[in-house]
Amino acid sequence: MDTGKLIFEALNLLGLIHEKTQSPEEKELLLTAADALSFINTTGQQYQFEDYRKDLKTEGPQMVVAAFATREEAETWLEKHSNPPHTASVLIGDDYHTVYYWRETNLRRIPASPALEFYLEELMRDGLPPPVATFNTREEARAWFYNLPERPSQAVIQLGGEPYLAAYHRNIDHLAFHPFSLVDKLKAWREKQQQEQDPEEPGPQS
Numbered sequence: 733m734d735t736g737k738l739i740f741e742a743l744n745l746l747g748l749i750h751e752k753t754q755s756p757e758e759k760e761l762l763l764t765a766a767d768a769l770s771f772i773n774t775t776g777q778q779y780q781f782e783d784y785r786k787d788l789k790t791e792g793p794q795m796v797v798a799a800f801a802t803r804e805e806a807e808t809w810l811e812k813h814s815n816p817p818h819t820a821s822v823l824i825g826d827d828y829h830t831v832y833y834w835r836e837t838n839l840r841r842i843p844a845s846p847a848l849e850f851y852l853e854e855l856m857r858d859g860l861p862p863p864v865a866t867f868n869t870r871e872e873a874r875a876w877f878y879n880l881p882e883r884p885s886q887a888v889i890q891l892g893g894e895p896y897l898a899a900y901h902r903n904i905d906h907l908a909f910h911p912f913s914l915v916d917k918l919k920a921w922r923e924k925q926q927q928e929q930d931p932e933e934p935g936p937q938s
Contacts, residue, residue: 735782739769783903792885793851793899797831799823799906803842810840821845823901826908848910849918852897855888856915866890870909873898877907 743766750762772781787795797820800806806824810816816833823829828845855861864887867873873891877883877898887898895912 735778735785736773739773739778739781743769780903787885787902790885792901793897793910794821794828794847795903796821796823796828796901796906797904799826799901799904799908801825806842810842816840821847823906823908826910846918849914852910852912853915853918855897856912860895860912861888863888863890863895868892873909874907 746762746766746769750759750766753759753762772778784795797817798806798809799822800809801824803824806822806829810831810833817831818833820831821828822831822842824842828848829842830845830847832841832843833839865873865876867876867889868891870891873889873896877887877900883900883902885900885902889896889898891909891911897910897912899908899910900906901908
């Protein structure tokens with residue numbers, strides 16, 4: 733079933749549920765869901781929505797809407813953007829950041845995000861996945877990946893002697909390389925937070 737028909741039938745279903753719902757709060761939630769689907773149709777984003785749903789069914793870290801080589805590039809993009817996204821993820825040098833935009837004040841921020849570290853940690857829950865290929869440089873890994881008959885959403889590789897996750901963001905045709913060593917930094921951060929919350933009790937006075 734094509735996306736347009738799915739949206740149409742979903743709107744009908746939401747309408748039927750809305751008629752039978754008594755709670756004003758639940759009615760408002762149903763209307764919000766219907767408005768979101770109508771927004772996709774009226775703004776011509778059916779294909780983008782279809783690609784997003786496909787992406788949800790594949791393995792890989794969180795979707796990003798843009799990728800930049802440097803922070804300066806990202807900040808310039810955000811400053812000049814006529815209608816910036818809000819709470820969307822972007823990559824800066826393959827590191828995750830979140831875009832924040834408050835329309836009322838035109839405040840724009842792009843802080844770092846730990847989303848990737850948590851994702852890599854989950855991948856390592858049962859141990860480090862075995863690499864499917866080994867490379868000395870990113871250029872070699874990129875050439876290999878783009879020459880595959882079908883590009884996967886992610887692949888564990890050995891790069892420069894270290895394990896990496898090669899993540900392909902199909903919506904922007906960008907291949908990112910994420911070192912699994914980021915998980916060690918996450919553990920160190922947790923340990924530091926724990927120490928700050930539970931400082932060691934002082935020893936007895938002599």
